[in-house]
Amino acid sequence: MAFQDWMKQANLIGGEWVGADSGETIDVTNPVDGSVIGTIPKGGKAETERAISAATEAFPGFRDMSLMDRCNLLWRLHDALMDNQKELAELLTVEMGKPMAESMGEIAIGAQYVRWFAEEARRAKGEIVPAGVNGRRILVTKHAIGVVGMITPWNFPSSMLARKVAPALAMGCTVVAKPATATPYSGLAWGALCEEAGYPKGVMNVVTGSAKDISKAMMESFAVRKITFTGSTEVGKELMRGAADTVKKVSMELGGNAPFVVFDDADIDKAIDGAMVSKFRNAGQTCVCANRIYVQAGIHDAFVAKLKARTEAMKVGDGREDGVEQGPMIDMDAVEKVEDFVADAKAKGGEIVTGGDRHEKGGTFFQPTIITGATQDMKFAHEEIFGPIAPVFKFETEEEAIRLANDTVYGLACYAYTSDLGRAFRLNEGLQYGMIGINSGLITTVEAPFGGVKESGLGKEGGSQGLEDYVETKYVCIDGI
Numbered sequence: 066m067a068f069q070d071w072m073k074q075a076n077l078i079g080g081e082w083v084g085a086d087s088g089e090t091i092d093v094t095n096p097v098d099g100s101v102i103g104t105i106p107k108g109g110k111a112e113t114e115r116a117i118s119a120a121t122e123a124f125p126g127f128r129d130m131s132l133m134d135r136c137n138l139l140w141r142l143h144d145a146l147m148d149n150q151k152e153l154a155e156l157l158t159v160e161m162g163k164p165m166a167e168s169m170g171e172i173a174i175g176a177q178y179v180r181w182f183a184e185e186a187r188r189a190k191g192e193i194v195p196a197g198v199n200g201r202r203i204l205v206t207k208h209a210i211g212v213v214g215m216i217t218p219w220n221f222p223s224s225m226l227a228r229k230v231a232p233a234l235a236m237g238c239t240v241v242a243k244p245a246t247a248t249p250y251s252g253l254a255w256g257a258l259c260e261e262a263g264y265p266k267g268v269m270n271v272v273t274g275s276a277k278d279i280s281k282a283m284m285e286s287f288a289v290r291k292i293t294f295t296g297s298t299e300v301g302k303e304l305m306r307g308a309a310d311t312v313k314k315v316s317m318e319l320g321g322n323a324p325f326v327v328f329d330d331a332d333i334d335k336a337i338d339g340a341m342v343s344k345f346r347n348a349g350q351t352c353v354c355a356n357r358i359y360v361q362a363g364i365h366d367a368f369v370a371k372l373k374a375r376t377e378a379m380k381v382g383d384g385r386e387d388g389v390e391q392g393p394m395i396d397m398d399a400v401e402k403v404e405d406f407v408a409d410a411k412a413k414g415g416e417i418v419t420g421g422d423r424h425e426k427g428g429t430f431f432q433p434t435i436i437t438g439a440t441q442d443m444k445f446a447h448e449e450i451f452g453p454i455a456p457v458f459k460f461e462t463e464e465e466a467i468r469l470a471n472d473t474v475y476g477l478a479c480y481a482y483t484s485d486l487g488r489a490f491r492l493n494e495g496l497q498y499g500m501i502g503i504n505s506g507l508i509t510t511v512e513a514p515f516g517g518v519k520e521s522g523l524g525k526e527g528g529s530q531g532l533e534d535y536v537e538t539k540y541v542c543i544d545g546i
Contacts, residue, residue: 068155076106076273077256079119080266085274086111091246096162096393096429097383105249108274113241113282116270120212120239121288123267128209128237132186139183139235141262146176153254157223158384160248162392162429163347165384174511175227178527181511186235189532202543207536209237210314211290214283216276216304217252218296219245219395220350226255228515228526229293234268236535241270241289243279247395280304287311291535294318295352298475298520316524316534318352318516320449321477323498324470325355325506328463329363331482332504337371339506340455343480345379345433346507348391349453350399353478353500353509356450357439359458359466369437369457373419376433376455381424393429394452400429403452409444410436410456420453447473463488467495477517480506499525 154168244252284307420434514525
């Protein structure tokens with residue numbers, strides 16, 4: 066198969082691939098050159114309501130399917146992903162721009178999430194609690210929450226959906242998913258994959274089009290009992306307000322402002338490796354990437370020199386070309402935002418060590434950039450960059466590093482490099498983040514809970530905790546025993 070075979074240019078509603086009621090479409094472009102690669106339906110309220118109805122109708126039968134049958138479907142879904150990994154990865158690269166190596170990894174970790182929850186669903190246990198009086202038994206049981214609305218971003222259009230779809234399907238929930246308009250095909254492919262795996266009609270529905278109209282229809286529907294969203298904190302707050310009217314359960318994986326702290330006693334080469342993968346993966350367009358690099362004064366200059374050499378050696382280009390390490394940014398708005406960060410830093414005394422401009426390849430390509438002399442009054446100290454800029458701050462003491470790292474409303478991921486075991490435990494206590502990488506710049510794994518604190522969100526994805534957002538807990542008191 067070719068990647069075009071997975072490029073569905075229609076919505077999946079109730080087991081049928083359909084266009085928008087109006088017949089309107091939206092062009093989808095390749096960020097490498099802006100060329101149109103296809104169209105998607107411009108759906109809205111009516112299409113979403115039909116998808117919700119289909120999911121509502123399918124829910125009782127799917128919920129009551131035997132556990133092992135649901136697990137077997139997940140195994141088949143895992144195999145469908147891995148059997149078509151290269152084609153799905155190429156589709157992802159064409160619509161999003163990231164290098165093929167990264168896209169292959171994204172499809173693989175999506176499959177791992179499916180496999181993990183196929184296994185974890187068999188351990189979604191309740192409990193029997195000792196009663197306070199004789200003759201009673203207290204049972205605590207877990208049940209599928211119902212129809213789940215899923216809204217996913219453009220930067221990881223396949224794996225972000227995997228983290229939501231897999232636990233939902235594992236527990237017997239049905240799905241209405243809205244992928245990002247910029248990268249819809251990787252989301253629509255999940256509909257085709259679920260078909261191939263044998264899921265009943267209506268269990269998986271995918272709707273594209275107006276984000277405002279689709280999300281509004283989800284929020285207004287009482288039948289949708291859970292909303293899961295990955296995206297900006299601003300949009301997340303709006304969705305939380307909307308969920309209040311029907312008291313939906315929500316899980317939110319929102320913005321980040323990750324500090325990357327390097328202490329004098331760190332292995333510098335290992336820290337450089339971690340900084341490169343954390344900062345420049347997906348051209349810096351990740352919610353957990355290093356946004357602020359804090360380096361202790363004793364090794365600051367040596368660290369910057371090595372980071373400069375590695376950064377300037379990066380190959381920038383079309384993600385389908387061999388050896389490319391950084392692709393284009395998603396669109397021109399993203400480029401202009403990065404330029405604004407650079408201009409702000411320069412105006413406030415920052416020094417451009419390398420990069421700082423649009424790339425000679427044109428379009429939305431941007432040079433991998435390092436800025437030294439970064440200070441807390443610069444925009445990127447408090448705002449998410451979402452681009453290939455590595456600002457380097459200098460600090461003196463451990464206490465100062467922790468204070469600066471926590472100086473943000475966000476609390477998603479952070480990273481620290483040190484050889485001091487005691488310091489590692491102090492950092493775990495002191496850093497206000499949902500995920501902490503000690504001597505590692507790449508920490509996402511299916512076995513661990515992914516999620517933040519403060520304004521970075523609510524709920525967890527992955528790990529045994531990843532099932533909790535898709536279940537309701539009931540208590541049954543049985544008397545007269």
